[in-house]
Amino acid sequence: AYLEALRGRLASDGCEVTASAWRDFPVVIGSRADRKARWFGTKVELFVFAAAVPAVDEAAMAQFTGWAMDYAKSIRSGLAGARNAAMVLPALVSGAVQPAARTWVAADARILGTSVIGRPLTVETAGSGVSRVTMYRGKVMYGGMFTGHVMDKAKLYFT
Numbered sequence: 001a002y003l004e005a006l007r008g009r010l011a012s013d014g015c016e017v018t019a020s021a022w023r024d025f026p027v028v029i030g031s032r033a034d035r036k037a038r039w040f041g042t043k044v045e046l047f048v049f050a051a052a053v054p055a056v057d058e059a060a061m062a063q064f065t066g067w068a069m070d071y072a073k074s075i076r077s078g079l080a081g082a083r084n085a086a087m088v089l090p091a092l093v094s095g096a097v098q099p100a101a102r103t104w105v106a107a108d109a110r111i112l113g114t115s116v117i118g119r120p121l122t123v124e125t126a127g128s129g130v131s132r133v134t135m136y137r138g139k140v141m142y143g144g145m146f147t148g149h150v151m152d153k154a155k156l157y158f159t
Helices: 003-012 058-075 099-107 145-158
Strands: 016-022 024-033 043-052 085-095 111-112 116-118 121-126 130-137
Touching: 003 016, 003 024, 003 043, 016 058, 024 058, 043 058, 043 130, 058 085, 058 099, 058 111, 085 145, 099 116, 099 121, 099 130, 111 130
Parallel strands: 043 085, 085 116, 085 121
Antiparallel strands: 016 024, 024 043, 111 116, 121 130
């Protein structure tokens, strides 16, 4: 149910919504591109990957994040470089998120090369709602000017 609601939030925000699979779990994928004058004409592509799994530990979160960042790199539309950045929000959704997984996602962003920045999330569900969303909320060396934009989108999508 959470993934279907996420799919709706992504679509209503203008994302292209597709699907894939990771370890036999369905993955909702949302993507959009934005360009703003205050970013000096730089285009940011935002990719959202979310899968519901029985439990989330640090190893699963790291593997899913790596998979999502590689996937985003393979489908991005712009050339990598100073004028194009890819921001990735890989999220594992579960009723059983281990504290070590929460600590891992909150510790830092993950960077692939110099233009793919991942901010992994854990989404803990309780009953029909979300009880806790954990992610790194600080700035990053590369892509720091997009932090506010990415945080706004994460708040919109992962409620």
